[in-house]
Amino acid sequence: xxxxxxxxxxxxxxxxxxxxxxxxxxxxxxxxxxxxxxxxxxxxxxxxxxxxxxxxxxxxxxxxxxxxxxxxxxxxxxxxxxxxxxxxxxxxxxxxxxxxxxxxxxxxxxxxxxxxxxxxxxxxxxxxxxxxxxxxxxxxxxxxxxxxxxxxxxxxxxxxxxxxxxxxxxxxxxxxxxxxxxxxxxxxxxxxxxxxxxxxxxxxxxxxxxxxxxxxxxxxxxxxxxxxxxxxxxxxxxxxxxxxxxxxxxxxxxxxxxxxxxxxxxxxxxxxxxxxxxxxxxxxxxxxxxxxxxx
Amino acid sequence: xxxxxxxxxxxxxxxxxxxxxxxxxxxxxxxxxxxxxxxxxxxxxxxxxxxxxxxxxxxxxxxxxxxxxxxxxxxxxxxxxxxxxxxxxxxxxxxxxxxxxxxxxxxxxxxxxxxxxxxxxxxxxxxxxxxxxxxxxxxxxxxxxxxxxxxxxxxxxxxxxxxxxxxxxxxxxxxxxxxxxxxxxxxxxxxxxxxxxxxxxxxxxxxxxxxxxxxxxxxxxxxxxxxxxxxxxxxxxxxxxxxxxxxxxxxxxxxxxxxxxxxxxxxxxxxxxxxxxxxxxxxxxxxxxxxxxxx
Numbered sequence: 001x002x003x004x005x006x007x008x009x010x011x012x013x014x015x016x017x018x019x020x021x022x023x024x025x026x027x028x029x030x031x032x033x034x035x036x037x038x039x040x041x042x043x044x045x046x047x048x049x050x051x052x053x054x055x056x057x058x059x060x061x062x063x064x065x066x067x068x069x070x071x072x073x074x075x076x077x078x079x080x081x082x083x084x085x086x087x088x089x090x091x092x093x094x095x096x097x098x099x100x101x102x103x104x105x106x107x108x109x110x111x112x113x114x115x116x117x118x119x120x121x122x123x124x125x126x127x128x129x130x131x132x133x134x135x136x137x138x139x140x141x142x143x144x145x146x147x148x149x150x151x152x153x154x155x156x157x158x159x160x161x162x163x164x165x166x167x168x169x170x171x172x173x174x175x176x177x178x179x180x181x182x183x184x185x186x187x188x189x190x191x192x193x194x195x196x197x198x199x200x201x202x203x204x205x206x207x208x209x210x211x212x213x214x215x216x217x218x219x220x221x222x223x224x225x226x227x228x229x230x231x232x233x234x235x236x237x238x239x240x241x242x243x244x245x246x247x248x249x250x251x252x253x254x255x256x257x258x259x260x261x262x263x264x265x266x267x268x269x270x271x272x273x274x275x276x277x278x279x280x281x282x283x284x285x286x287x288x289x290x291x292x293x294x295x
Numbered sequence: 296x297x298x299x300x301x302x303x304x305x306x307x308x309x310x311x312x313x314x315x316x317x318x319x320x321x322x323x324x325x326x327x328x329x330x331x332x333x334x335x336x337x338x339x340x341x342x343x344x345x346x347x348x349x350x351x352x353x354x355x356x357x358x359x360x361x362x363x364x365x366x367x368x369x370x371x372x373x374x375x376x377x378x379x380x381x382x383x384x385x386x387x388x389x390x391x392x393x394x395x396x397x398x399x400x401x402x403x404x405x406x407x408x409x410x411x412x413x414x415x416x417x418x419x420x421x422x423x424x425x426x427x428x429x430x431x432x433x434x435x436x437x438x439x440x441x442x443x444x445x446x447x448x449x450x451x452x453x454x455x456x457x458x459x460x461x462x463x464x465x466x467x468x469x470x471x472x473x474x475x476x477x478x479x480x481x482x483x484x485x486x487x488x489x490x491x492x493x494x495x496x497x498x499x500x501x502x503x504x505x506x507x508x509x510x511x512x513x514x515x516x517x518x519x520x521x522x523x524x525x526x527x528x529x530x531x532x533x534x535x536x537x538x539x540x541x542x543x544x545x546x547x548x549x550x551x552x553x554x555x556x557x558x559x560x561x562x563x564x565x566x567x568x569x570x571x572x573x574x575x576x577x578x579x580x581x582x583x584x585x586x587x588x589x590x
Contacts, residue, residue, distance in 0.1 A: 064566070119438055133533070135435060142534025143414055146566045149531050154524060154562065157452045166565055229449060236444050237416075237532035238428070239437025267449065270461055271359070271441045 003043055003057040004108075004292025006101065006284070009075045012039055015288035016052065020111055022285060024050075032077050040090035057087070058097040058291035060104025066145045068096050097294035099132075101287050102148050103139040106132030108290030109244040109280050119240040122280060123150065123227070125249035128164075129172040129179075133238060139294060151176065153230045159186070171230045175223045177202035177249055183219050191215035206252040220252075220259060228263025235272050246280030253279065298338055298352045299403075299587025301396065301579070304370045307334055310583035311347065315406055317580060319345075327372050335385035352382070353392040353586035355399025361440045363391050392589035394427075396582050397443050398434045401427030403585030404539040404575050414535040417575060418445065418522070420544035423459075424467040424474075428533060434589060446471065448525045454481070466525045470518045472497035472544055478514050486510035501547040515547075515554060523558025530567050541575030548574065 001023065006013040007030070014026040026046060028038050047054055059065075063073035068084040087096045099107075106122035113120075118137050124130040129151030133140040140147050151172035152165050161173035161182065173179050180202040188197055193215035195208045208216030231243055245257060261277050268275065280286065296318065301308040302325070309321040321341060323333050342349055354360075358368035363379040382391045394402075401417035408415075413432055419425040424446030428435040435442050446467035447460050456468035456477065468474050475497040483492055488510035490503045503511030526538055540552060556572050563570065575581060 135430065140430060140533070143536040144534055144567050144569075146564070147532075147534035149534075149564055149566070152531055152564045153528050167562065233448050233528055234532050236447055237442075237529050238435070239439055239442035239444075241438040267462065269441070269444055269447045271444070272439050274439075 001052050002055055002292040004288040005039060005059045006287030006291060007059060007061050013288055014043060015292060017292040022288060030076060036083055036086040040087060044090050054094055056095050056295045058294040060101040060287040060291040061098055062101045064145055065098045065100060068098060095295060099139050099141055099294055102130040103132035104290035105286035106134050107139050107293055108282055108286030110134050111289055111293055112282050117242050120242040120244060121234055121240050122244040122246060124247035125175060126247040127177055129176045150230060150234060153233060155226050155230050171226055174226050180205055180219055180223060183222060184215060187215060187218060191218055202249050210255055224256060224259035225263045227260045229267045231264050232268040235275055236269060243277040244280040250279055296347050297350055297587040299583040300334060300354045301582030301586060302354060302356050308583055309338060310587060312584060312587040317583060325371060331378055331381040335382060339385050349389055351390050351590045353589040355396040355582040355586040356393055357396045359440055360393045360395060363393060390590060394434050394436055394589055397425040398427035399585035400581035401429050402434050402588055403577055403581030405429050406584055406588055407577050412537050415537040415539060416529055416535050417539040417541060419542035420470060421542040422472055424471045445529060448528060450521050450525050466521055470521050475500055475514055475518060478517060479510060482510060482513060486513055497544050505550055519551060519554035520558045522555045524562045526559050527563040530570055531564060534567060538572040539575040545574055
């Protein structure tokens with residue numbers, strides 16, 4: 001059986017996976033000092049108790065990784081760590097595979113897609129904007145293990161907000177949860193709105209859009225245009241079969257996805273206008289599933 | 296021996312290739328009505344006369360192709376044509392492979408690179424701006440066989456010139472040979488210049504830049520900034536190891552390549568600033584070499 005692991009800032013989700021289905025789940029607390037020992041011990045115990053043969057272990061990790069070597073997992077506080085010797089203590093004959101969490105999620109969504117999709121970009125709209133690329137059903141990590149950092153595509157030449165990465169006008173400065181609140185603050189006094197300014201969140205702003213709130217609609221439109229433009233660019237660079245939109249902001253659902261589609265059609269090259277853009281379906285399970293099929 | 300073919304608007308270049316070297320060349324005139332018969336007859340004759348065993352035939356074609364099926368080669372006037380039955384008349388047991396010319400050139404440059412490069416984007420600055428993507432030493436054609444159409448990345452939000460593709464502000468509207476002349480006309484009266492306005496070409500404008508002509512330098516700077524920004528975006532989407540800049544405009548050489556590098560450094564994400572951007576080296580041979588290694 002395959003094991004796919006999604007390492008998060010507070011918990012680690014471990015999936016035992018067969019034929020693209022999660023057969024069993026384990027959850028381990030994220031403890032910086034004993035993280036990988038904790039994970040391998042949990043897997044080993046469950047596998048032994050249930051007489052399961054493990055064919056490989058894949059990780060989706062929240063940071064910069066290359067093969068079994070972790071450059072950094074900044075949210076957890078792990079730097080410069082090789083997983084291989086730790087794995088070797090518990091599973092001397094099993095191979096370990098890694099990628100970042102966005103790539104693992106992209107592969108998970110693709111494998112879960114009923115349409116036998118072979119190439120896709122997943123865009124995750126959360127606190128930041130991340131992405132993962134799959135071509136020929138394989139994760140593309142990139143030469144610098146940096147493939148998918150599409151949150152830093154230059155798209156907002158109207159405001160040129162400073163991004164945390166050091167650049168300005170990045171997609172993430174407007175289309176992330178943080179960016180949505182930033183935009184709403186910037187335009188708050190220019191529209192009729194019932195949004196509570198003191199407690200604004202991406203959710204409250206997009207919920208207001210669903211109620212035809214003027215400010216909410218303006219923000220919805222603005223981020224959809226930014227995303228439509230960015231996807232038009234992504235698609236020129238890689239020409240994938242499908243785009244999955246995931247992350248907390250995507251919970252806004254059809255009102256957001258449809259508007260992104262409209263702007264994509266407006267700004268995309270004529271040969272690729274039929275690209276399918278859909279909401280990601282697996283939520284938190286995507287990372288586990290994808291990680292299990294890195295090999 | 297492998298055969299790699301670069302189909303151009305006036306001539307077809309056929310290379311017989313062994314161990315990444317072009318051992319022999321044939322040239323056939325591009326005749327719309329008999330194009331593929333002409334090519335296969337020439338190959339067959341040379342192979343028989345010289346007792347050469349052919350292992351496969353690859354094509355780089357100037358248009359939209361998918362497997363052996365040609366959707367369109369607009370500059371030649373060929374539409375909706377399957378090469379397979381024509382090939383079968385002359386080479387019933389040899390497989391035929393195709394991609395577009397930009398992809399073939401990208402693979403050719405990568406294979407010719409002494410540094411054992413595995414992934415690259417080639418950008419061709421000619422009448423338009425084209426591109427080709429190679430990952431893990433394989434050409435990426437894309438779901439719509441449209442991968443590499445990076446000339447239509449939206450980058451010129453200053454002028455928003457109308458592009459032939461129907462969009463506005465495409466990279467191609469400023470960074471192609473045509474775009475360079477367009478820009479020079481737009482800014483001609485704003486700078487001290489010795490460039491002959493009536494006979495301006497991309498070459499005369501970039502040559503003037505080398506002589507420190509004010510207008511020439513302004514244009515050089517403007518297109519380098521546009522290209523630097525576009526490459527920064529491309530690299531976020533795919534994270535390749537190297538960028539090759541080819542096409543007639545790239546003959547401007549170091550003055551152009553160095554300035555593109557400067558702007559790339561300015562606009563690129565911190566994790567990928569060390570990307571190597573180099574001038575393509577093979578010129579017209581890149582397409583033949585790449586086409587021969589599609590299989």
